[in-house]
Structure formats: structure tokens, C-alpha cells
Amino acid sequence: xxxxxxxxxxxxxxxxxxxxDEQVGRNDRRLEVAKNCNCEDYKNLLVGRSEMLExxxxxxxxxxxxxxxxxxxxxxxxxxxx
Numbered sequence: 001x002x003x004x005x006x007x008x009x010x011x012x013x014x015x016x017x018x019x020x021d022e023q024v025g026r027n028d029r030r031l032e033v034a035k036n037c038n039c040e041d042y043k044n045l046l047v048g049r050s051e052m053l054e055x056x057x058x059x060x061x062x063x064x065x066x067x068x069x070x071x072x073x074x075x076x077x078x079x080x081x082x
Contacts, residue, residue: 016060024053052075 031046060070068075 016067018055020053020060024050024057027053 011075027046027049031043031050034043035045037043063070
């Protein structure tokens, strides 16, 4: 899915990519802080989140599917007008 692609019935692709980028940044900051603590479970959780976000972004990029198709696949509805 292109970062420039938009479909008005659903969140724009730009907003989806921005959200993914924000989540990656937030997770990276948490990983930096976690490097100084001894909680391996928390570090593993953050690494797992990073891998999940990377997999999601790669899948979206490789599929190149319109947001409408992705929404149907994930069982999401159209946003309400207004």
C-alpha cells in the first residue's frame, strides 16, 4: 500500500502509516529505556512489538491492497461521515 494512496471511506493510508511510524518510535524509545533495567520479560515484549509492527508494515507494503480491501480482510467498517 502506497503512503500516498487515499480512500475517503476509511482512514487515509497516510494516517495509517503515520500511526505505524508513531508506534515504532514509541516502542524504540521504550527499548532504549529498558536497556538500563533488568526486566528481560519487558524487553522481550518490546522486541516482539517491534517485530509485529515491522511485519505489519512489510505486509501492507508488499500487498499494495486498497484500504477498502484491507478493512474487509480485518473486519473493519467504514468511518461515519460528519
